[in-house]
Amino acid sequence: MKIATWNVNSVNARLHNVLAWLEEARPDVVLLQELKTTEDKFPRMEFAVAGYDAAVFGQKAWNGVAILAREKITAVEPGLPGDATDEQARYIEATVGHQNGGGVRVASLYLPNGNPVESEKYPYKLKWMERLRAHAARLLRREQPFVLGGDYNIIPEARDCHDPQGWADDALFRLESRRKFRALLNLGLTDALRACNDKPEQYTFWDYQAGAWPRNHGLRIDHFLLSPQATDLLADCAVDPAPRGADKASDHVPVVLTLRQPTKLHNI
């Protein structure tokens, strides 16, 4: 099963880029972030024609997350638990396939940016990360495969940034943010890319400004975190930088996770 995550920076502005990539990469599941539209304006029909069912948690102009899948999507839960007053559409979770026979629980998440750090946006980011940790802890008690994929807005380590010193005080890289990310890993979750690939410059984002893409001034901020049961199925995880070079590109590129079928485990 191929699962991709991609912050598309407006699903309607990016529709042709996304459809072209789906046809080429043919993932089974796609976790989308930054839809920048409401559910009624989501291009559901265009994705259906391409072979994908969709679960959408949208919002006018900002945020918005979705799950696309070739298989049936069930048990959809929009919103991250832990704060009934949170109106930002940044989390959607669902089951793809049959949970008891090769299916997997997946979440598409768009973690708050948190800049500027002296504003109320930074404590909102940190609290959101605490809510994510509490929710992940509950999911772990099910002892089943799950995948938390999305734009985490966290640079985990210096090798994941073109200029670590320049980003030292930024909400994406300051120690307080990275400590919260490590707390997620410390639950027993696995950063899938780093389980497969130890190389630097595995960037997933390049700013539109200042020639960041041609200069390769990137960040690795889009991640897949896997439960132990999903990690046991991990076959591969890799960034696909090619879409960043297209016309009208998103500033993020897809990360692709490949899981083995769980039934294969019985033959080991």
Add this chain to the structure above:
DNA sequence: ATGCCCCCGGTTCGGGGA
């Protein structure tokens, strides 16, 4: 130190992104 670029809503500029 700031803006560069790109998207949205809603009008030709402001807010937000990272």
